[in-house]
Amino acid sequence: MPASNCSGTVPRWFFCTGIPGLETFHAWMSIPFCLMYAVAVLGNLGLVAVVATEPALHQPMYFFLFLLAVSDVVLSSTAVPRVLSIFWLGPSTVSFRACLTLVFFIHFVSTMESAILLAMAFDRYVAICKPLRHAAILTRSVIGKAGLAAFLRGFSAVVVLVFLLQRLPYCRVNIIPHTYCEHMGMARLACADIRLNVIYSLFAALLALGTDSVLIFLSYTLILRTVLRLPTTDARRKAFETCGSHVCVILMSYAPAFFSFLTHWFGHNIPRHVHILLANLYVIVPPMLNSIVHGIKTRQIRKGIIRMLLHMGKCF
Numbered sequence: 286m287p288a289s290n291c292s293g294t295v296p297r298w299f300f301c302t303g304i305p306g307l308e309t310f311h312a313w314m315s316i317p318f319c320l321m322y323a324v325a326v327l328g329n330l331g332l333v334a335v336v337a338t339e340p341a342l343h344q345p346m347y348f349f350l351f352l353l354a355v356s357d358v359v360l361s362s363t364a365v366p367r368v369l370s371i372f373w374l375g376p377s378t379v380s381f382r383a384c385l386t387l388v389f390f391i392h393f394v395s396t397m398e399s400a401i402l403l404a405m406a407f408d409r410y411v412a413i414c415k416p417l418r419h420a421a422i423l424t425r426s427v428i429g430k431a432g433l434a435a436f437l438r439g440f441s442a443v444v445v446l447v448f449l450l451q452r453l454p455y456c457r458v459n460i461i462p463h464t465y466c467e468h469m470g471m472a473r474l475a476c477a478d479i480r481l482n483v484i485y486s487l488f489a490a491l492l493a494l495g496t497d498s499v500l501i502f503l504s505y506t507l508i509l510r511t512v513l514r515l516p517t518t519d520a521r522r523k524a525f526e527t528c529g530s531h532v533c534v535i536l537m538s539y540a541p542a543f544f545s546f547l548t549h550w551f552g553h554n555i556p557r558h559v560h561i562l563l564a565n566l567y568v569i570v571p572p573m574l575n576s577i578v579h580g581i582k583t584r585q586i587r588k589g590i591i592r593m594l595l596h597m598g599k600c601f
Contacts, residue, residue: 296459298378299471303371304565305462306558315372318565321573322365328576329354335589342585345423346412349405350579350586352432353398353534357572360394363387364568368464384466385447391568392468393443399497400435402535406504409528414511442489449482463561498539505532533578538571 303311332354336347364387371377379387411419446468453475463470472482508528515521544563579586 296381296455298380298459299384299466299474300376300378300460301367301371301464301466302376302460302462303464304558304561306556307562311372315369318365318372318569319369321569322361322369325361325365325569325572325576326358328580329357329572331590331593332576332579332586333358335586335593338593339585339589342589345408345419345428346405347585348428349401349408350583352435353401353405353575354579356394356398356401357575359390360398361569361572363390363394364465364565368565371464379466384461384471385450387466388450388468388471389443389447391465392446393439396439396442396493397435398538399494400438402531402538403497403500404431404435405531406501406535409531410504410508413508413528438493442493446482446486446489449485453477453479453482462557464565467564494539501535530578530583534571534575537574537578 302308304314307314333351336342336351336354367377367379367387408423411422415422450468450471453472454477455474456476459474461470461474468482468486472479505528512521580590581587
């Protein structure tokens with residue numbers, strides 16, 4: 286069994302083995318994963334193209350949707366190709382620096398997406414609760430600062446994770462029982478006290494996901510209160526339609542994230558292959574469903590996609 290030098294040096298390679306206990310099903314599992322990945326990439330790239338080329342969609346809500354679609358493509362493309370290569374070709378090797386890069390991008394993009402969902406919730410709150418001030422509050426300057434703040438928060442939080450991993454001495458078996466590199470999977474291979482890694486990762490996750498989810502819940506509580514006070518049923522229906530797709534996206538993004546997080550830290554009786562399977566679904570299912578939900582439920586996006594497809598048909 287490959288092992289790193291017991292002097293505590295950094296190993297040159299790690300070996301990702303896939304999903305322990307489900308190796309015989311890897312080939313079959315690759316089929317839905319490949320299909321979901323194709324839908325996620327093509328669907329989100331379609332959203333990016335429509336929002337970028339349709340002048341009517343150059344609004345705050347669609348700018349945040351543009352950022353979410355780009356993040357989904359990066360998140361799924363960072364992890365899923367490696368997952369599929371293990372499913373098709375068996376356990377693979379990855380260099381130490383490449384492993385750190387994977388850890389950075391997966392956690393960074395996940396943190397970014399949480400901030401983008403919060404910005405989208407704030408946009409819906411202003412649009413419904415303060416419609417006359419929407420343009421004055423969500424100016425281009427404010428939107429740009431929100432995007433920059435999301436980037437800086439994600440970068441500063443995750444770069445500490447990478448630093449904490451890089452400082453650890455590794456002298457145990459350099460086999461990661463996972464389909465891709467993730468923070469705790471690498472930390473557990475170290476021959477040193479990793480309590481700082483555990484405490485910081487728990488604190489960062491609670492600070493980012495916990496704070497964002499509470500603020501999103503507060504935003505939609507205020508939105509719901511305002512919607513229920515609208516004078517007509519038609520007005521309430523339109524308001525619910527406006528927020529419907531975003532609520533679906535929030536549920537699809539946070540539900541697997543929190544479930545995976547809680548089972549990872551507190552579900553000690555849950556088999557390891559369940560943890561790893563959840564981690565794999567987290568990087569592919571939300572990106573896939575995000576593109577489908579926005580493509581179907583958002584009328585402007587749907588019309589833009591139809592116009593783009595008709596234009597492409599004429600070109601051929």
